[in-house]
Amino acid sequence: MKNMPEFNKVSKQLLQAMPYQYVGNNINVCIETDEFTCLCPWTGLPDFAHLKIQYVPNKVVVELKSLKMYLQSYRMVGMVHESVVNSIMKDIKALLKPKQIYVELIFKIRGGITTTVSAGSIKEGK
Secondary structure, eight states: OTTOOOTTSOOGGGOOEEEOTTTTOOOOEEEEEEEEEEEOTTTOOEEEEEEEEEEEOSSEEEOHHHHHHHHHTTTTOBOOHHHHHHHHHHHHHHHHOOSEEEEEEEEEEETTEEEEEEEEEOOTTO
């Protein structure tokens, strides 16, 4: 099928952008999901996370269905948490060229430990 993720590799080509109709108006777009998964590269066990993407658009915004398919492509990919957040940041940033961007992953508890990994920054009120 066209525009479907390959679950054994990150499929950044699935990401699509749409024109932002209010260029010049700084808004904060916040996208969140509790359904992000990837694999531990050492054990092969699934890692579950709450994902938050915030950005201030420049000329385009992300098309949400394409973002969903892109995020699903991480499902069977073994990556450490820090690599996941940097990969998502890099791909979204390359697609949108936003004024500001912030990506946060809060991984669910495993072995008594939770991990939060984030990259970028959003200045509140701007």
